[in-house]
Amino acid sequence: MNLELPKNNVVFGNMGEVKNGILYIYRLNCFYDLMYEIAYTVYGTDKCWYCGKPCRRGKGRPNDSRAKITLDHLIPTSIGGPTIVDNLRPACHACNDQQKGDLTSEQFFEILSLQKQLNECSDQADRNSLSKKIAMRRLEMRKENTDKRRGLIPYLPEEWTSKKVSGDLLGTISPDIQLGNQFKKQDEFYRKYKRIKFPLIISDNGYLLAGYNSVAISKKYRIPWQLEKIVLENVVVYLRRGTPY
Numbered sequence: 001m002n003l004e005l006p007k008n009n010v011v012f013g014n015m016g017e018v019k020n021g022i023l024y025i026y027r028l029n030c031f032y033d034l035m036y037e038i039a040y041t042v043y044g045t046d047k048c049w050y051c052g053k054p055c056r057r058g059k060g061r062p063n064d065s066r067a068k069i070t071l072d073h074l075i076p077t078s079i080g081g082p083t084i085v086d087n088l089r090p091a092c093h094a095c096n097d098q099q100k101g102d103l104t105s106e107q108f109f110e111i112l113s114l115q116k117q118l119n120e121c122s123d124q125a126d127r128n129s130l131s132k133k134i135a136m137r138r139l140e141m142r143k144e145n146t147d148k149r150r151g152l153i154p155y156l157p158e159e160w161t162s163k164k165v166s167g168d169l170l171g172t173i174s175p176d177i178q179l180g181n182q183f184k185k186q187d188e189f190y191r192k193y194k195r196i197k198f199p200l201i202i203s204d205n206g207y208l209l210a211g212y213n214s215v216a217i218s219k220k221y222r223i224p225w226q227l228e229k230i231v232l233e234n235v236v237v238y239l240r241r242g243t244p245y
Contacts, residue, residue: 001160002234004085006041023235028171031201031209032083036071039088045069049089050100050108067092074105079148079155080197082230083210086160107141151195156228161199163231169200169208170237183213190217199228207237 003023011017015030015037025034043049045057048067055069072091075081079102089105100108111134118130148155189197196218200211208215214227 001086001163001230001232003038003232004042005038005234010041012037021234023232025203025207025209025235025237026239028207028209028237028239035083035085035088039071039085040069040090042085043088043090045090047090048092048095050091050095050105050112053092053094055090055092067094070096072096072100072105075155076100076102076104076145077198078102079104079145080195080199080228081155082199082201084201084230084232102145103141104145107144110137111141149189149193149195151193156199156230160230161228163233165202165206165229165231167206169202170206171208179213179216183216186213186217187220190221196223196227199230202229202231203235203237204231204233205236209235209237 005018005021005023009017009019012034015027015034016023016025018024018038023034023038025031040057046055046069047053048055048069049072054066056064056066057069060066060068069090070093071088072095073081073083074087074089077083081087091100095108099111103111114130114134114137118127118134121127121130144153147153186197189195196214198211198214200214201209203209209232211227218225218227
């Protein structure tokens with residue numbers, strides 16, 4: 001897949017730069033930060049993707065009453081949604097954490113639509129019917145997402161994982177790496193659902209950008225490398241400016 005990038009050339013400090021439609025990454029360990037910065041550049045920081053409420057980034061001015069902006073995963077990380085620009089949208093705290101939770105963006109937009117109907121409805125019988133419908137849909141969505149966690153139904157768009165990987169990956173983990181809290185959480189996920197949680201994110205020149213814990217889980221349980229893989233065809237890793245690998 002092609003990662004969504006700014007149309008203009010942009011330099012993101014010493015992390016990387018977008019030039020002529022290609023993202024050049026200079027530091028592997030800044031991949032997530034780079035995805036956040038690109039997402040804000042592409043989608044802005046002044047409005048929530050869901051409710052349209054005005055937002056701000058950072059502390060803002062003393063009299064700035066706008067909600068603080070966050071980045072939401074359209075496919076939530078609780079299912080295995082990757083941290084890439086195409087899966088990130090700016091959202092206010094209320095929508096991101098308090099209301100959307102573990103729902104996908106499609107599910108949340110459906111709930112918002114039903115909630116709007118409820119708020120605009122004056123007939124009590126119709127309100128009761130809508131309230132029951134919202135509660136039922138939330139239960140159905142919760143079951144659907146559990147099926148996604150178990151791998152019973154796809155959780156990633158097919159076009160994201162359509163390109164196959166050939167050859168060895170560069171930058172994979174060493175056997176003696178110290179695994180932290182995120183590994184423990186993914187280990188718990190695997191033991192509960194029998195599926196490796198996150199896909200591997202790979203640059204066009206074969207560097208593993210994200211998914212180190214997924215590799216570690218596959219090694220721990222000695223399971224075949226049948227992992228979901230997302231190849232970013234317009235992303236190249238240069239570990240030193242001007243020196244492609």
